[in-house]
Amino acid sequence: MSRFEILLPYYGDVRLMQDAVRSVLAQDGDDWRLTVVDDGKEPDVPGWFESLGDPRVRYFRNEQNLGVSGNFNRCVELAEYEHLVLMGCDDLMHPNYLKVVREALERFPDAGMVQPGVLVIDGDGKPVEGLADAMKRKLYAPKDPGPALMTAEPLAISLMRGNWLYFPSICWRTKAVQQFRFRTDLGVIQDLALILDLLLDGQSLALTPEVCFSYRRHAVSESSATAFSGKRFEEARRFFREAADRLDAHGWHRAATVSRRFLSSRLHALTMIPAAGKKAGMQGVGAMLSHVAGRRA
Structure with missing residues (x-):
């Protein structure tokens, strides 16, 4: 047992x-x-x-x-x-x-x-x-x-x-x-x-x-502009790109393609744009838009 x-x-x-x-x-x-x-x-x-x-x-x-x-x-x-x-x-x-x-x-x-x-x-x-x-x-x-x-x-x-x-x-x-x-x-x-x-x-x-x-799931604390600095999304981009390389090396090429798109993470950033503008101004909006576009850091 x-x-x-x-x-x-x-x-x-x-x-x-x-x-x-x-x-x-x-x-x-x-x-x-x-x-x-x-x-x-x-x-x-x-x-x-x-x-x-x-x-x-x-x-x-x-x-x-x-x-x-x-x-x-x-x-x-x-x-x-x-x-x-x-x-x-x-x-x-x-x-x-x-x-x-x-x-x-x-x-x-x-x-x-x-x-x-x-x-x-x-x-x-x-x-x-x-x-x-x-x-x-x-x-x-x-x-x-x-x-x-x-x-x-x-x-x-x-x-x-x-x-x-x-x-x-x-x-x-x-x-x-x-x-x-x-x-x-x-x-x-x-x-x-x-x-x-x-x-x-x-x-x-x-x-x-x-x-x-x-x-x-607690209400997300968005009182600080640091929540929209883009660091969490930089981490996500880095992870999904590393993951894609590993998946390709493993022969899972379809999974690698999906990982390189990291669509759900980009959609998440898109939903945060209004709060980013309110709490962190254009810097926060820019960080969210950069991730939505999938730009490299």
């Missing part, structure tokens, strides 16, 4: 983190363990975990802040069970999460990843579907949500066209993730980079439609 390492890289809101932990504790079975890696300095957090008195929960606090990718990798290093989940510290597992994942792995035992059904919620926990999630569902995600197994170039084409996965809800094969880890030179798109590594290594993705996870 598979065993599950549920990893929680934590930084930020204490209350939301505690809700996330409680949602994990509501899982059934004795085949899982929760490992929390605290990358912050909130004073009452260690005591709260000690008060739980639950042997299924491990808590670690980093001596120095590792940042997002660094803390992801620290979590992965600590994983010992066959499968892992790297959930967001403000997301919620439904009580049926592990039940759904277990059933998917029974159906598709060789799958390297499992993507279950996801409910998107806002900062208050209410169901919401903004433009990004509507595009995922209507434009990029498979029309048949499963149960199904996706693999090789067809999956690469689908994800390079638009990443419709919900990374914190995915259950991963631990050894596969530990082989590649998260790229620390990427600040936004490191999840898709890892998935590409896994696909090129021959891993497959199991889809199952039953909803068992709430992914929290």
